[in-house]
Amino acid sequence: MSYLVLARKWRPQTFDQVIGQPHVTRTLQNAIKTGRIAHAYLFTGARGVGKTSVARILAKALNCERGTSPVPCNECSNCREISQGNAVDVLEIDGASNRGIDSIRDLRDTVRYRPAKSPYKIYIIDEVHMLTTEAFNALLKTLEEPPAHVLFIFATTEPHKIPGTILSRCQRYDFRRIPTREILAHLSRIAAEEGAGFSESVLFAVAREADGSMRDAQSLMEQLLAFRGEELDDREVLDLLGVVDRETVREAARAVLDRDVRKCLDLVDRLHGRGIDLRRFCQRLCEYFRDLMVLSFGEARGGSWLDLPREERRGLEALVFRTSGEELFSYFQMLVAGEEEIRRSSLPRVALEMLLLRLATLPRLQSLDSVLERLETLVSGAAPTETAERRIRFRAEDRRDMAPRHAPEPVSPSHEPSKHPADLAGRKPEIPAAVPPPLPPEEDEPEGPQVEENDRGEDGALSSAAGMAELLGVSAVVDDWEGFCRWVAGRDQIMGAKLGQSAAVEDPAGVLAIHVLEVYEASVQNGDTERTLREHLSHYFRGKKAAFPIRFSVKKAAIRKPSEAGPRNASPTRLALNHPAVQQAIEVLGGELVEIRPLTSKKKKNG
Numbered sequence: 001m002s003y004l005v006l007a008r009k010w011r012p013q014t015f016d017q018v019i020g021q022p023h024v025t026r027t028l029q030n031a032i033k034t035g036r037i038a039h040a041y042l043f044t045g046a047r048g049v050g051k052t053s054v055a056r057i058l059a060k061a062l063n064c065e066r067g068t069s070p071v072p073c074n075e076c077s078n079c080r081e082i083s084q085g086n087a088v089d090v091l092e093i094d095g096a097s098n099r100g101i102d103s104i105r106d107l108r109d110t111v112r113y114r115p116a117k118s119p120y121k122i123y124i125i126d127e128v129h130m131l132t133t134e135a136f137n138a139l140l141k142t143l144e145e146p147p148a149h150v151l152f153i154f155a156t157t158e159p160h161k162i163p164g165t166i167l168s169r170c171q172r173y174d175f176r177r178i179p180t181r182e183i184l185a186h187l188s189r190i191a192a193e194e195g196a197g198f199s200e201s202v203l204f205a206v207a208r209e210a211d212g213s214m215r216d217a218q219s220l221m222e223q224l225l226a227f228r229g230e231e232l233d234d235r236e237v238l239d240l241l242g243v244v245d246r247e248t249v250r251e252a253a254r255a256v257l258d259r260d261v262r263k264c265l266d267l268v269d270r271l272h273g274r275g276i277d278l279r280r281f282c283q284r285l286c287e288y289f290r291d292l293m294v295l296s297f298g299e300a301r302g303g304s305w306l307d308l309p310r311e312e313r314r315g316l317e318a319l320v321f322r323t324s325g326e327e328l329f330s331y332f333q334m335l336v337a338g339e340e341e342i343r344r345s346s347l348p349r350v351a352l353e354m355l356l357l358r359l360a361t362l363p364r365l366q367s368l369d370s371v372l373e374r375l376e377t378l379v380s381g382a383a384p385t386e387t388a389e390r391r392i393r394f395r396a397e398d399r400r401d402m403a404p405r406h407a408p409e410p411v412s413p414s415h416e417p418s419k420h421p422a423d424l425a426g427r428k429p430e431i432p433a434a435v436p437p438p439l440p441p442e443e444d445e446p447e448g449p450q451v452e453e454n455d456r457g458e459d460g461a462l463s464s465a466a467g468m469a470e471l472l473g474v475s476a477v478v479d480d481w482e483g484f485c486r487w488v489a490g491r492d493q494i495m496g497a498k499l500g501q502s503a504a505v506e507d508p509a510g511v512l513a514i515h516v517l518e519v520y521e522a523s524v525q526n527g528d529t530e531r532t533l534r535e536h537l538s539h540y541f542r543g544k545k546a547a548f549p550i551r552f553s554v555k556k557a558a559i560r561k562p563s564e565a566g567p568r569n570a571s572p573t574r575l576a577l578n579h580p581a582v583q584q585a586i587e588v589l590g591g592e593l594v595e596i597r598p599l600t601s602k603k604k605k606n607g
């Protein structure tokens with residue numbers, strides 16, 4: 001039982017040595033100083049946070065041979081016997097194994113006798129919530145009229161199971177989970193004292209695994225010390241302990257945010273090979289996304305809820321900018337549900353694989369503000385504001401990073417980037433098909449449709465002239481209009497939106513007539529839109545020149561008639577729903593009306 005050695009060696013002997021419970025130790029020390037000692041104390045809190053240790057220190061402080069003092073001497077026979085757990089006047093009782101009425105009756109019999117050689121007779125009852133109702137009733141009689149020399153210290157992890165009649169007679173102290181930072185500092189001290197050089201990341205993983213319990217942390221540390229001197233890297237050490245290392249968790253989070261499906265599958269394969277508990281891993285990933293979310297929402301507002309060393313924090317900060325709060329929230333919800341699935345699944349490996357795939361292929365979500373900003377830009381027909389432009393460029397860069405350099409293999413499907421605005425509205429994520437849909441052609445090798453031979457003939461006469469670009473026929477554009485619009489949406493979101501649900505026809509005069517939604521009427525009637533469109537056409541149709549005239553017109557949407565109720569009692573919601581622009585926005589984005597925000601007031605606020 002080498003664990004006991006370390007636990008005994010590092011058990012706190014004075015109030016000052018207790019870690020993470022200053023609110024308890026300070027109050028107790030003050031009570032001792034001022035002589036206000038209660039007859040019954042209740043220490044509550046998770047396991048391994050120091051309840052029994054503090055109970056013993058309190059017993060020593062009261063029964064020290066050098067007199068009651070907030071700082072026991074730890075040298076006299078009373079102090080030493082209490083530390084060793086064999087003091088005659090301090091009885092430690094395990095509530096779990098002495099839960100019956102008989103045990104408490106025996107206890108009541110001894111209560112009557114005065115302490116043998118100390119000021120107080122102290123009963124420390126651990127796991128007191130395990131006592132039976134009869135035992136509690138018997139105990140209550142003693143608590144109602146306690147002899148002056150008797151003191152009870154109850155410890156429990158489940159205070160809600162203790163009858164109110166008992167609770168009301170106790171002075172209650174709630175012990176907190178020990179912050180990871182403080183556990184880490186303590187483990188570092190132990191490692192230094194024991195002459196073991198473990199990296200901070202190993203110690204942090206252990207501290208985090210202990211989840212606020214110093215006892216668990218020390219138990220893991222004890223095992224860790226057994227590997228001292230062996231040539232093991234951090235990951236091997238943690239694998240031996242069954243602790244998920246932080247680097248792998250971070251790697252998984254990065255793969256999800258990068259939408260790197262291949263890496264996700266590879267990671268699960270490695271975890272499985274290393275014998276890591278996959279559910280444990282999923283829990284750690286949940287925590288990691290929780291930390292990202294806190295960083296994304298809270299920390300920006302000056303809060304501080306991250307219990308992390310600086311190095312760990314930097315890793316989070318590097319990732320948090322790759323995503324949005326809305327996305328993180330979706331990731332987190334899926335992780336929580338996924339953890340449950342893994343727990344129940346008979347194929348945890350497959351469940352984790354599917355979970356990571358779902359996460360990595362989650363369609364990008366955008367905040368309402370950014371969508372509004374873009375809509376305003378589109379409707380006004382003005383050049384995009386700097387922020388909107390930057391955001392759009394950022395998305396475009398994302399897409400370029402995501403596109404595989406070579407033809408993707410069937411085993412690692414790469415999620416097709418959102419091409420249609422409807423994808424932005426948060427559709428249900430789908431597990432990608434084994435073969436990914438074709439990606440838009442790369443910049444350097446434009447790949448238009450296979451042009452029919454007769455199309456070629458139509459333009460043949462002109463194309464034969466040296467130095468002149470081949471001309472594009474209107475009919476070729478009309479025939480492949482849908483494909484062209486999809487392609488545009490993949491690389492130019494603004495133009496893609498304008499062309500969303502558009503129709504193209506060739507009128508008798510050889511003009512390309514494009515019908516767009518009414519919402520874009522103003523924005524397409526400027527030279528910029530036409531020029532950009534011509535560039536896209538030329539790009540898509542393999543460098544052919546679009547020399548034909550282009551005309552934009554409005555495609556009338558089926559507009560709902562306002563209800564028979566007059567404008568007098570028309571609610572803002574109904575007015576908004578009846579507005580053609582809103583109807584079209586709902587149609588384009590596939591959404592529903594949730595909230596109405598007047599744009600004018602927003603502009604005023606921005607100045």
Ligand SMILES: [Zn+2]
Nearest residue numbers: 064073076079
């Ligand atoms: Zn002493």
